[in-house]
Amino acid sequence: MTDVVVIGAGQAGASLVARLRAKGHDGRITLIGAEPVPPYQRPPLSKAYLLGEMEEERLYLRPASFYAEQDIALVTGQPVTAIDRAARRVQTAGGAVSYDHLALCTGAVPRRLPAAIGGDLDGVFTVRSLADVDAMAPRFTAGARVLIVGGGYIGLEAAAVAAKRGLHVTLIEMADRILARVAAPETADYFRALHAAHGVTIREATGLARLTGETAVTGAELSDGSRLDVDFVIAGIGIAPDTALARAAGLEIDNGIATDAYGRTSDAHVWAAGDCASFPAPQGRMRLESVGNAIDMAEAVADNMLGAGLPYHAKPWFWSDQYDVKLQIAGLGTGHDRVVIRDDGKGARSHWYFGGGRLLALDAMNDPRAYMVGKRLIEAGLSPEPATVANPDTDLKVLMTTMMRG
Structure with missing residues (x-):
C-alpha cells in the first residue's frame, strides 16, 4: 500500500499513526519529531510534572516499544527542514524521506x-x-x-x-x-x-x-x-499554529494550515490535523487547541487517508486543573447571551452558556455529572430550560434521559 510520513510527534501525530495501523494500513509509516523523546502528553507538564508528581516516562503516550511493535518508524530529534511536494519527500538532518501521503501534525508554538x-x-x-x-x-x-x-x-x-x-x-x-x-x-x-x-x-x-x-x-x-x-x-500569552513548513511549501494558510472537511490540504497528497490545522465548521473556519481535537481530528484524517470519506465534525471539549479544582469545558460559548449558574452549595458548580435559548457550552468546576450531561446535550443539539438547569434540585441525569427520549 502507500507510504505515509507524519511530521510532528505530538498527540495528533501519535494518534494518527496508531489509527492507521489499527485500521489495517500495511504500508510504511514514518513519524518524525523534532524533540528527542517519544510522543508525550502536554497538559501534565504545567501541573503534575512541574509539581514533581509525575515521572517523565509516565508522560509518554505509549511505551517506546509500541512503535517498533507496530512497525512504525519513529524518528526523534530530527526536525523536518523542507517539504518537496513535487518529488513527494521531506528533508531532515538525517536525510530525505519519501511519501505517497504526508500528514502535518506540527502543532503550535508559544508566543x-x-x-x-x-x-x-x-x-x-x-x-x-x-x-x-x-x-x-x-x-x-x-x-x-x-x-x-x-x-x-x-x-x-x-x-x-x-x-x-x-x-x-x-x-x-x-x-x-x-x-x-x-x-x-x-x-x-x-x-x-x-x-x-x-x-x-x-x-x-x-x-x-x-x-x-x-x-x-x-x-x-x-x-x-x-x-x-x-x-x-x-x-503565558498564547500559542500560534506552527505553519512554517506548510507556508514554505506553498500550502494554503488560513488561521492555520487550511484543510477541507476531510482533513486534506490544498495539496491532494498532504493532510493536516491538530492544533496546526483549520477546518470548515458551521460557525466558519475553525481551529481548536485541545487534546480532544488533536485525537479526534487525527483519527478522522487517518480514516480518510484509508478512504472512509467522512467529514470531520468537531466536538469541542477542554479541561484545566488548578489547586483542587478540576474544570471541564464542553462546547464553545462564542455568541452566548446568557450564563446560568448551577451551584449545589457543596463545591460542585457549573456555568451554562445559552445563546438565543440554545445551549452552547458549559464550564463545570468539580462537577463531572454536570459536564457529562451538558456535553451529551450539546452534542445532541438539545437545550434544557435555563431555570431547570439552575435549580440545584433538578436531577441532571433524569433531565438528560427525558430529553434524549424526546
Missing part, C-alpha cells in the same frame, strides 16, 4: 515576549515543551518571586503550581479581566477568587512595559508605572 522589552533575558520562560518545563523547574523554590504574564488557562495553571510550591506569585493580564477570550465573566470571577484565596496577586488591565536586568531578568516595569522585583518570568 514569546519580544526581545525589545527583555523577552530574551535569562530567566524568561514559556510553557509548551518538556524542555521548557525542565528548564524552569529548578526555579520553583519556596520564597522565589515569579511574574506570570497572561491570564489564560496556561498562565493560571502555572500560577497554581507556583503558589502550591510556596512562591510569591504575581499574574498580570492586559485585558480587563482574566480568561477574557475563552470564558464568561462568571467563570473568571470564580477563578480570580480561587487564586486570591491561595495568595496569588492578580492585576488585570495591566500590561508589561519591559523586563529589566543585565543578562538575567531581575525586575519588571508594568504599564501602570509600577515596578516589581522578580526572580523569573513565565509568559
